[in-house]
Amino acid sequence: MESNSLIINLRDISFSYSEDKLVLDHLSFHLHRGDRIGLVGPNGSGKTTLLHIIMGLLRPSSGRVELFGKPANEEKDFKAARRRIGLLFQDADDQLFSPTVLEDVAFGPLNLGKPPEEARDTALKTLARLDLSGFENRITYKLSGGEKGLVSLATVLAMDPEVLLLDEPTNGLDEDTEEKITDILKGLNLSCIFISHNLDFLSKCTDRMYAMSNGKISFDEALVPHPHIHAHEFGRLPHEHKS
Amino acid sequence: MIEEQFSTGQSFVHGLDPRFKIIVAILFSVVVAVSSNLLALLPALALSLFLMALTRLSPRKVFYRLLLVNGLILFLWLLLPFTYKGETLFTIGPLVGTKEGVLYASRITVKCNTILLAMIALLATTPIFTLGHAMSKLYIPDKIIHLFLFTYRYIHVIFQEYRRLTNAMRIRGFMPRTNIHTYRSYAYLVGMLLVRSYDRAERIHRAMLCRGFSGKYYTLSRFSINIGDILYLSLMLAAILGLVFLQWRAIA
Numbered sequence: 457m458e459s460n461s462l463i464i465n466l467r468d469i470s471f472s473y474s475e476d477k478l479v480l481d482h483l484s485f486h487l488h489r490g491d492r493i494g495l496v497g498p499n500g501s502g503k504t505t506l507l508h509i510i511m512g513l514l515r516p517s518s519g520r521v522e523l524f525g526k527p528a529n530e531e532k533d534f535k536a537a538r539r540r541i542g543l544l545f546q547d548a549d550d551q552l553f554s555p556t557v558l559e560d561v562a563f564g565p566l567n568l569g570k571p572p573e574e575a576r577d578t579a580l581k582t583l584a585r586l587d588l589s590g591f592e593n594r595i596t597y598k599l600s601g602g603e604k605g606l607v608s609l610a611t612v613l614a615m616d617p618e619v620l621l622l623d624e625p626t627n628g629l630d631e632d633t634e635e636k637i638t639d640i641l642k643g644l645n646l647s648c649i650f651i652s653h654n655l656d657f658l659s660k661c662t663d664r665m666y667a668m669s670n671g672k673i674s675f676d677e678a679l680v681p682h683p684h685i686h687a688h689e690f691g692r693l694p695h696e697h698k699s
Numbered sequence: 700m701i702e703e704q705f706s707t708g709q710s711f712v713h714g715l716d717p718r719f720k721i722i723v724a725i726l727f728s729v730v731v732a733v734s735s736n737l738l739a740l741l742p743a744l745a746l747s748l749f750l751m752a753l754t755r756l757s758p759r760k761v762f763y764r765l766l767l768v769n770g771l772i773l774f775l776w777l778l779l780p781f782t783y784k785g786e787t788l789f790t791i792g793p794l795v796g797t798k799e800g801v802l803y804a805s806r807i808t809v810k811c812n813t814i815l816l817a818m819i820a821l822l823a824t825t826p827i828f829t830l831g832h833a834m835s836k837l838y839i840p841d842k843i844i845h846l847f848l849f850t851y852r853y854i855h856v857i858f859q860e861y862r863r864l865t866n867a868m869r870i871r872g873f874m875p876r877t878n879i880h881t882y883r884s885y886a887y888l889v890g891m892l893l894v895r896s897y898d899r900a901e902r903i904h905r906a907m908l909c910r911g912f913s914g915k916y917y918t919l920s921r922f923s924i925n926i927g928d929i930l931y932l933s934l935m936l937a938a939i940l941g942l943v944f945l946q947w948r949a950i951a
Contacts, residue, residue, distance in 0.1 A: 513905045535913070543909045549856050550902040553849065555828040562919050567911030572919050597855045615910060 461489040462525065463619055463647055464510055469519035470671075471505060479505050480516070481671030487619070487647055494650045494658035497668030503651045504546065506668070507621045510649075511543050539568060542617035546624050548604035549597075557583070557599075557607050558592035564615035582614040583607075586640060602633035609637065613644075620648045626657050705756055705823040712754045716928040717825045717833035723935045724821040728814045730942050736949035737802075739942050740809045746938055747816035754820050761819060768815055772808050779804040827851050832920045841916060853903075857896050864888055 464487035471480040479502040487493060495503050508514045509521065512534025521528045523537040545551045554560035561579035562572075570578065583589055586606050591599075599607060605625070612620065625641070626634045634657065641648070641661050652658050658665055666673050707713075712720075731743050751761065780788070783800030790796065822830065831848045835841065868884060875881050 508905070511905075511909055513908065535911075538909055539911055543906075545902065545906050545909075547902070550899065551906045553852055553903050553907065555848070555852055559828070559919060563907075563912075563917075564910040566917035566919070567913065572917070572921070575917075576919050597852065611910065 463487050463489055463491075463523070465520075465522035466506075466509070467520045467522075469506075469509060469516045469521070471502075471509060471514060471516045478671050480509070482519070483671060483673055485666075485673055487649060489618075489647055491664070492648045492650075492662045494652065494662035494665040495668055495673075496651075496653065496655070496658065496665060501668040502671050503668050504623055506673075507543060507623055507649065507651065510621065511538060511541065539615070540617055541619040541621065542612035542615055544608055544612050544620070544622045544625055546627060548601075548608040551608040551611060552596040552599075552604060555595055555597075556592070557588075557594045557596055557610075560596055560607065561592075561610050561614045564611060568615060578614055578616075579610075582610045585613070586610050587636070602629050605629050605633060605637065609640065618646065620644065620646045622648065623651050624653070625650065626652060626654050703823075703826060704760065705754075705819065706826045708755065708824060710753060710755045710824070711927065712750065712820060713824050714927070715931055716922050716924050717829050718836055718922060719924075719928050719932045720821040720825060721830070721833055721837060723932065723939075724817060726939050727817050727935070730939055730946075731810055731813050731817075734810075734942065734946040735806065736946055737806060737809065738949050739946035740806060740813065742945060743942050744809050744813045744816075746942075747813045747820065750820040751816050754824050756819070756824070761816075764819060765812060765815060768811055769808070772804075772811060775807055776804050779807075829920065832918045833922065835916070835918060836922065841914075845916060853896075853899070856899065857892065860895050860899075861888075861892055864891060 464485070466483065466485040469480050469483045469485075470478055472478045479500075483502075483506070485506070495506070497503055505514060509516055510523070512521075512528060512531065523533070524540065526533065528534055528537060552560050554563060558576070558579055561582055562575040565575040565578045566572070580589075580592065583591055586609060588603075588606055588610060591603070591607065594603075596604070596607065605628075609625070622641070625637055629637065634654075638657055638660055641650075648661070650658060650662055664675070666675050668674075727743075727746075731740065734740055734743070780796040780800035781794045783797050783803055785797035785799030788796050788798040788801055825833070828848065828851075831844050831851075834844050834847070865888065868888070873884060875885075
């Protein structure tokens with residue numbers, strides 16, 4: 457383990473998909489061991505792009521990426537880092553490509569060079585940890601949206617990453633599944649970056665929030681808990697709000 | 700989409716080692732495909748039917764599957780007897796049916812059904828994923844296996860995408876007609892489907908890279924060979940050799 461606690465260090469990163477618009481505009485960002493950071497921002501503000509730059513899926517047009525204290529420039533640098541950083545994709549259908557749940561969860565451990573029995577073991581344990589025991593032979597495309605979300609998380613956690621990047625983990629999940637995922641994520645002892653539009657979720661899972669807009673990142677310390685007055689139909693009936 | 704309705708079962712054939720099933724299915728279909736004599740083809744058909752009986756699949760469902768292919772073969776029966784030169788067998792008005800034509804059409808019919816029955820009995824009784832693994836154990840190139848498994852996994856997703864797009868068209872009052880608007884809309888639909896599938900492929904590849912994929916696909920499964928498998932393989936190989944002999948004797 458590095459003595460330096462700086463895990464992700466992005467300096468002066470610029471990136472664009474087309475010439476006329478910078479998606480990331482000289483952006484700098486740090487993640488220290490144990491940090492749990494939330495990223496909020498409008499659609500198209502470059503949040504997903506930022507995660508993909510960290511994983512080396514996209515290469516910045518300028519700026520420097522340092523992961524675990526080492527500069528990452530080439531595919532092989534990122535390959536090494538990907539063993540220690542897990543990325544949960546926005547759409548579970550992108551993440552789950554094997555026909556069965558067990559095969560999919562074991563895919564990462566197998567790639568890490570584990571022998572099949574050990575990979576199977578890891579996969580089963582990870583599934584059990586997420587309360588998904590008995591899912592191993594289910595067909596991935598026949599899972600419900602919520603189940604897909606949980607299994608996707610299992611596929612990433614099975615690799616035992618030190619850092620977790622999550623791209624809208626609660627998107628499209630119902631209340632119960634969201635609560636379940638929130639509990640799981642809260643209980644993880646990992647450094648994390650969360651992208652979400654769900655402020656309730658972020659306030660539960662993160663220590664700090666950054667806002668992204670126009671390819672820049674800003675830290676807003678003035679995040680204050682506050683009560684809401686709100687209105688909705690049947691509001692007269694006694695009821696509770698979960699979040 | 701792909702329901703794999705024959706792949707689950709408890710029969711002897713379902714429990715056979717999938718590698719052996721693939722080997723036999725390939726050898727058997729090649730031999731049947733190149734055989735030209737009914738003396739060899741008819742026993743082959745009997746063998747296929749026997750295998751099919753062993754699977755204990757519902758005959759009705761199997762029959763419906765065969766119907767699809769035989770629909771195409773029906774057209775051969777409408778054409779071949781009248782276009783093949785040879786000895787006259789029967790006449791319908793001005794049309795002359797030849798004996799050679801009828802024989803030719805029957806050979807094709809028997810071949811098709813024989814191979815199809817064997818494929819259903821041997822391959823459709825194996826889950827697709829298991830087939831992929833068995834193929835990799837048989838040293839079939841990884842790329843082919845990846846293509847095969849990914850097609851299976853994503854055909855469903857692409858179909859859903861297709862349904863979303865056609866629904867989007869339908870709720871805005873699209874009615875297919877024979878006009879430019881219809882053709883253009885369908886072209887957009889196909890184009891959009893291609894673009895979306897391409898994007899999807901890119902995202903999946905990225906997700907795989909993030910989980911340490913480097914071109915090699917490892918598998919969890921292990922196959923074990925038991926006495927039933929060996930017995931089956933030897934008997935089938937003997938039967939296939941028998942078919943080769945029948946065909947060879949018929950030519951010689």
